[in-house]
Amino acid sequence: MGETRLDIARIRGARGVIDPVFLGSPLYRCEGLGARLGCVVSVKLETANPVRSFKARGTEVVASLLADSGARAVVCASAGNLGQALAWSGRGRGIEVTVVASRFAPSVKLDRIRALGARLELVDGDFDMARERAAAIASYDGIRLVEDSLDIETCEGAATIGLELVDAVPSFDAVLIALGGGALATGVGHVVKALAPGVEVICVQPLGAPAMTRSWRRRRVVTTDSTHTIADGVAGRRPIPAVLDDLLLVADDAVLVQETSIITGMRMLLDHAGLVVEPSAALGVAAILEDRERFAGRHVVTIVCGGNVDMDAYHRWVGPTPGRPS
Amino acid sequence: MGETRLDIARIRGARGVIDPVFLGSPLYRCEGLGARLGCVVSVKLETANPVRSFKARGTEVVASLLADSGARAVVCASAGNLGQALAWSGRGRGIEVTVVASRFAPSVKLDRIRALGARLELVDGDFDMARERAAAIASYDGIRLVEDSLDIETCEGAATIGLELVDAVPSFDAVLIALGGGALATGVGHVVKALAPGVEVICVQPLGAPAMTRSWRRRRVVTTDSTHTIADGVAGRRPIPAVLDDLLLVADDAVLVQETSIITGMRMLLDHAGLVVEPSAALGVAAILEDRERFAGRHVVTIVCGGNVDMDAYHRWVGPTPGRPS
Incomplete structure (x- = not known):
């Protein structure tokens, strides 16, 4: 390998x-x-x-490092599962989580992201459009963008x-x-x-x-x-x-x-x-x-x-x- | 306590x-x-x-002791789950398992008992009748009777x-x-x-x-x-x-x-x-x-x-x- x-x-x-x-x-x-x-x-x-x-295995690592560095906020795009996981991991560490998702994602996933206390922003497009919007938020707010699979x-x-x-x-x-x-x-x-x-x-x-x-x-x-x-x-x-x-x-x-x-x-x-x-x-x-x-x-x-x-x-x-x- | x-x-x-x-x-x-x-x-x-x-937690203990003592066969009455568990635990240790169950037990439980290699005997009555029949088999065959909750x-x-x-x-x-x-x-x-x-x-x-x-x-x-x-x-x-x-x-x-x-x-x-x-x-x-x-x-x-x-x-x-x- x-x-x-x-x-x-x-x-x-x-x-x-x-x-x-x-x-x-x-x-x-x-x-x-x-x-x-x-x-x-x-x-x-x-x-x-x-x-x-399985997504929380990754968001736990992300959120743990963010908490260690004193970060207070984070944003990600999500098809629905990463958002829930980051919301869970951020909530336990006092980190404000914003999730950008497609409005066509399963409502059960969107509902659970909200229920876990994250701010949810919907885009009128698919996951790859949500990625663009999340990147824009990160850049504008100066906060960490979590990019699934890249990070x-x-x-x-x-x-x-x-x-x-x-x-x-x-x-x-x-x-x-x-x-x-x-x-x-x-x-x-x-x-x-x-x-x-x-x-x-x-x-x-x-x-x-x-x-x-x-x-x-x-x-x-x-x-x-x-x-x-x-x-x-x-x-x-x-x-x-x-x-x-x-x-x-x-x-x-x-x-x-x-x-x-x-x-x-x-x-x-x-x-x-x-x-x-x-x-x-x-x-x-x-x-x-x-x-x-x-x-x-x-x-x-x-x-x-x-x-x-x-x-x-x-x-x-x-x-x-x-x-x-x- | x-x-x-x-x-x-x-x-x-x-x-x-x-x-x-x-x-x-x-x-x-x-x-x-x-x-x-x-x-x-x-x-x-x-x-x-x-x-x-959860039943295999118990049958693993039973079958482990049976195997240590050189036993080759065991019988139990089951509402359906103990029988599957004992069949699983016995199979892995070369112990022949007989399960007595009610013919009114869920067919999926009976099928899985058979699929796990146990001999299944059905009684035309309920679980407590199966208990009696299992005891009779144990006595007749001279093998260990596993009595759920009593043992x-x-x-x-x-x-x-x-x-x-x-x-x-x-x-x-x-x-x-x-x-x-x-x-x-x-x-x-x-x-x-x-x-x-x-x-x-x-x-x-x-x-x-x-x-x-x-x-x-x-x-x-x-x-x-x-x-x-x-x-x-x-x-x-x-x-x-x-x-x-x-x-x-x-x-x-x-x-x-x-x-x-x-x-x-x-x-x-x-x-x-x-x-x-x-x-x-x-x-x-x-x-x-x-x-x-x-x-x-x-x-x-x-x-x-x-x-x-x-x-x-x-x-x-x-x-x-x-x-x-x-």
Whole structure:
């Protein structure tokens, strides 16, 4: 592996500043799910915490450093989960948090950002427009802009998941990682490639939001004009060059999956693992569904990265249909 | 606290023989749930493991001792969760497991007992009839009968949850515990009363299966002729005297809740915590719903003890209804 921006010692150190409620998340084999997918499936569950996603691992590192430096305010753009996490981490440290999000983000995510005490500003556009607005606020107010996946703390926080994976017994053959901005994939990927290089690192993105995957395949940034996916958590159009550089060093593959597979994945996680997840968290199962032969008989870990989902939409997607086996 | 059958040193020791996948389960504050219940609610989540209930903490202790003694077979009666847990714990140690259950137990529980490799025998009656049949098998085959709540290992295993609770920061005011046979309540109750005596230990049982609660109130065993509740995991008719004796020493209160409250509790856990739980696991929330004043402003931990629920039944109970707020 070439030199990414990440460093194992710093990642180990990050664990010391992250509230333990976000660490040591469950990692366990789901036999019912595996039986139906034809492989051994273990779940790394990042939804059983106060913000229901892995994002607080990173915002804890960010907020801890900000608090140490005496900062009083911070701003970020968010598809919905980073905002909740930064709001949580900032609140506990007396830091005023502003979150910029798309007005089309799931209302449940926006409501929870507000409920956690952050100031929420909505833009009439998508996540990449929210990024521009957040940068403008940071510049105008002279406060720290947290850029997910670009800021190394967000990658280091996510990477602590990797440490928990490589410590797992028994070891596994592949890890499936939702690919959005890239913090989760580069963070976990770095640790896995450094400490368990035999494990295949596979990133998964929706066909309807393929910018980072296309960029990885062409080894240069490829942007798209729009996104069309229910997986709101990973729907970016403009990959960050430095993050792509890291991803090129740690990912063994990046695959694109269809929306129907994401929905089937969500349904299988409900029916056979008892888990309510947001679409992004079902990308790994979707990838197995679309290429069963590739994973047959192997031990695959899928990171269930978030559970913030609008329940009405959820019921529409995976709700009971006549004759569906329970 | 008087002398129960439990012992803190033995409970600490039990942690050493339980597979770590069952230990250190998530404990976190659910702000959305708390906001709607008018108190601070933390969840101790016992569903994110290979058998989706807390029961394996106890069966790991049982099976570990059995394996040390060279035993090759074991039998238990089960409402459905103990059987899965014993099947899991026995399988890993080369112990043949027989489970006796009611043919009216949720099919998903029976299917998973079989899938885990146990021999499943069904009786045409309820859990207490299964107990009789299991005892007969043990006697006839000359093998160990595991009696949930009576056998001290099952209580010690459950009690390890208590150790994780009292280590929590910040501390809490009350713990709500589903009451069935009593292993969970006496185990957790013993640890809480020994190490955090200021915390109120409140047991919760369905009005439709009130035998142990009535026994606790009258301080003597009271049996019932039948049970009528969807909370299949706690539907016993014949409390065990030794377990009642322990419960009398550790429980501050035992309350009964209505079926409608259990269903509302399941729905709230889904809508506001993203958790799919079996009815027994919603008893704590049901207790808060039925007595909001009692818990107003306090920090309450509810143990979400199991998530093995038939999805068709689940959808019937909590499925989308027009106008239900998400």
